Amino acid sequence: MISAPLRVPAPRAGAGIGTPPFRSASASSAPKLGRIRCAAAAARPAGRGAPTLYEVLGLRAGATVREIKAAYRRLARERHPDVAGAAPGAAAEFVRLHDAYATLSDPDSRARYDGAVAVAVAVARRPYPRWAAGAGYGRPRRTWETDQCW
16 A cells, blocks of 8 residues: 655636746745645555555445445454454554544545545556666666777
């Protein structure tokens, strides 16, 4: 799972597409940054990496809100620290379970999460760009020694 805070500028009223951002010394006209926390799961081999939020709840990706709530309640009864006792990692497991439910039960945060997952999967499936193969972009690298006429 890929998880990172993301800071995006809030849209300005009247700003058109292709309009460069306006920078001003005054704080009132400076673009405001919103903070979004998103997590995305790229295609990964089974058994490696962190599970998606759907996998934490034991659900498929297109689960309904009712299924999400039922899965959370069932797992919370099993994994709550008061029930699980002093099992190692019980509290952390419950926190992960609650975070998954909090994200997937809210329609806005679920839409952001699903969009981030779609982007991560698309990036993971993108072929490796040929130009990134080396510093010479596919051409032999010239150095001081190769330029000398001995």
